Amino acid sequence: MKYRCKICGFVFDEEQENQKFIELPNYTCKMCSAPARLFEIVENDYLIDAETVVPNAVKINEDNIAIRRIVEDCINCGQCKLTCTKKEGLDFGEDSSLCVNCGQCITTCPTKCLKPINDITRLEEAKQNKKICIAYISPATRVTFGEIFNLPYGTFTLSKLVGFLKHNMGFDYVLDTTFGADLTIMEEASELIERLKENKNLPMFTSCCPAWVKYAESFYPDLVPHISSCKSPIGMMGSIVKNYFTEINHLDKDNIFTVAITPCTAKKYEITLEGNQDTNAVITLYEIAEYIKKNHLKYEDIKEEEMDTILGEGSGAGVIFGNTGGVMEAALRTTYHFLTNKTLQNLEFTSIRGLDGVREAIVKVDDKIIRVAIVDGMSNAKRLLKEIEGNPDKYQFIEVMNCVGGCIGGGGQPLINMDDALKIKNERIKGLYKRDQEKNIRSSYENPDIIKLYNDYLEKPLSPKAKKLLHTKH
Ligand code: SF4
Numbered sequence: 239m240k241y242r243c244k245i246c247g248f249v250f251d252e253e254q255e256n257q258k259f260i261e262l263p264n265y266t267c268k269m270c271s272a273p274a275r276l277f278e279i280v281e282n283d284y285l286i287d288a289e290t291v292v293p294n295a296v297k298i299n300e301d302n303i304a305i306r307r308i309v310e311d312c313i314n315c316g317q318c319k320l321t322c323t324k325k326e327g328l329d330f331g332e333d334s335s336l337c338v339n340c341g342q343c344i345t346t347c348p349t350k351c352l353k354p355i356n357d358i359t360r361l362e363e364a365k366q367n368k369k370i371c372i373a374y375i376s377p378a379t380r381v382t383f384g385e386i387f388n389l390p391y392g393t394f395t396l397s398k399l400v401g402f403l404k405h406n407m408g409f410d411y412v413l414d415t416t417f418g419a420d421l422t423i424m425e426e427a428s429e430l431i432e433r434l435k436e437n438k439n440l441p442m443f444t445s446c447c448p449a450w451v452k453y454a455e456s457f458y459p460d461l462v463p464h465i466s467s468c469k470s471p472i473g474m475m476g477s478i479v480k481n482y483f484t485e486i487n488h489l490d491k492d493n494i495f496t497v498a499i500t501p502c503t504a505k506k507y508e509i510t511l512e513g514n515q516d517t518n519a520v521i522t523l524y525e526i527a528e529y530i531k532k533n534h535l536k537y538e539d540i541k542e543e544e545m546d547t548i549l550g551e552g553s554g555a556g557v558i559f560g561n562t563g564g565v566m567e568a569a570l571r572t573t574y575h576f577l578t579n580k581t582l583q584n585l586e587f588t589s590i591r592g593l594d595g596v597r598e599a600i601v602k603v604d605d606k607i608i609r610v611a612i613v614d615g616m617s618n619a620k621r622l623l624k625e626i627e628g629n630p631d632k633y634q635f636i637e638v639m640n641c642v643g644g645c646i647g648g649g650g651q652p653l654i655n656m657d658d659a660l661k662i663k664n665e666r667i668k669g670l671y672k673r674d675q676e677k678n679i680r681s682s683y684e685n686p687d688i689i690k691l692y693n694d695y696l697e698k699p700l701s702p703k704a705k706k707l708l709h710t711k712h
């Protein structure tokens with residue numbers, strides 16, 4: 239007989255262990271220390287399907303790569319289904335393989351029985367196997383880590399998060415995904431300019447949100463050629479860490495375990511896709527919050543630390559990737575420079591900021607006009623796509639993010655009171671814009687590490703090497 243831990247998925251196999259599970263009432267899970275009562279009998283190593291027990295709940299497949307449900311804690315309230323289908327507009331009917339792994343259902347479950355799959359166990363395993371563990375931190379986590387310790391919403395706590403990852407979680411290196419965001423902008427802005435010149439596959443859609451990309455692939459396959467071929471910032475970090483960082487630091491590429499620290503459950507799905515597997519695991523802040531609570535860690539006990547150098551710093555543009563409109567604003571700063579060789583006088587595109595579901599702007603670049611739109615939430619995306627069906631030339635560039643507010647509202651963020659969600663998301667966004675303003679370097683093309691990477695290694699945006707390492711097929 240086999241028993242599976244409902245918390246982390248570890249399987250106790252009586253045959254392998256040569257012991258009956260029932261004879262071990264005080265057993266605790268080898269991976270996450272969950273007690274024996276949280277184990278359930280499984281067949282074929284899969285969780286028993288929850289559908290029959292909770293008919294009102296959204297369907298979570300037993301092989302869902304990002305989300306799990308603790309069935310016995312579910313009260314069948316239907317809140318998750320309401321969020322998924324009505325609020326988010328992600329109605330996948332009976333085919334639960336179309337779940338985009340966004341985790342928005344987690345954010346509204348009153349009993350907290352929906353959770354991200356716990357990948358801290360995989361980090362523990364890698365450390366036991368003497369792997370060199372490298373973390374990279376997503377932009378939106380630096381203004382939400384403090385919430386775990388009840389700090390005011392939007393507080394910037396990057397050095398504490400770095401210290402936590404190094405000293406409490408045992409990472410050997412901690413790098414910054416804002417660097418990957420800058421790299422994404424270099425490639426994406428160049429791709430946009432190429433498409434504008436050739437008047438091909440416009441409007442171009444952003445590709446950094448895997449939930450949006452999966453949604454488009456499933457429901458709007460004709461749009462796929464319009465989606466940027468750029469990997470997401472995490473995808474680019476994975477490639478550059480495994481290929482460039484290991485080379486310059488003389489590390490054995492096969493002995494590296496890379497972990498993206500994210501606000502996003504859908505990234506757990508993204509790293510399973512072909513071309514994105516240089517990131518070995520994704521750990522969300524939700525999982526980190528559970529770890530911190532389980533280990534009774536206090537904020538004052540966590541040391542402050544600096545990021546490691548090279549790939550350890552992004553521009554202000556990389557930081558605002560974490561909120562809706564940020565990718566577009568970051569892209570416009572660099573696109574303007576690439577097209578004119580000049581620096582923008584006013585770097586802040588305030589008309590595309592905020593939390594209105596659909597925002598648009600007309601950007602004048604010398605004698606050219608670029609029409610852009612920003613949309614967050616799939617309900618809003620559907621509205622916009624309907625609108626452009628009859629007017630495909632209306633925009634040249636469209637940013638789409640699955641979660642309302644962008645990644646600051648991701649399904650892997652620490653839980654918040656959803657009655658105050660808009661207010662809280664606004665505070666998180668303010669925290670990122672404030673950080674952008676404080677940075678000396680606010681555009682991706684000015685980041686000295688980015689310049690060095692292209693000079694020493696990639697040659698130029700869209701070079702054959704850059705295309706091989708930083709782009710993908712949808
Ligand atoms: S993860 Fe997203 S798409 Fe999947 S069930 Fe939850 S809300 Fe729906």
Ligand code: SF4
Nearest residue numbers: 312313315316318347
């Ligand atoms: S919201 Fe949570 S408790 Fe309610 S039906 Fe969904 S999974 Fe069950």
Ligand code: SF4
Nearest residue numbers: 447502640641645648
């Ligand atoms: S908006 Fe951000 S957090 Fe939400 S699914 Fe997309 S990438 Fe993940």
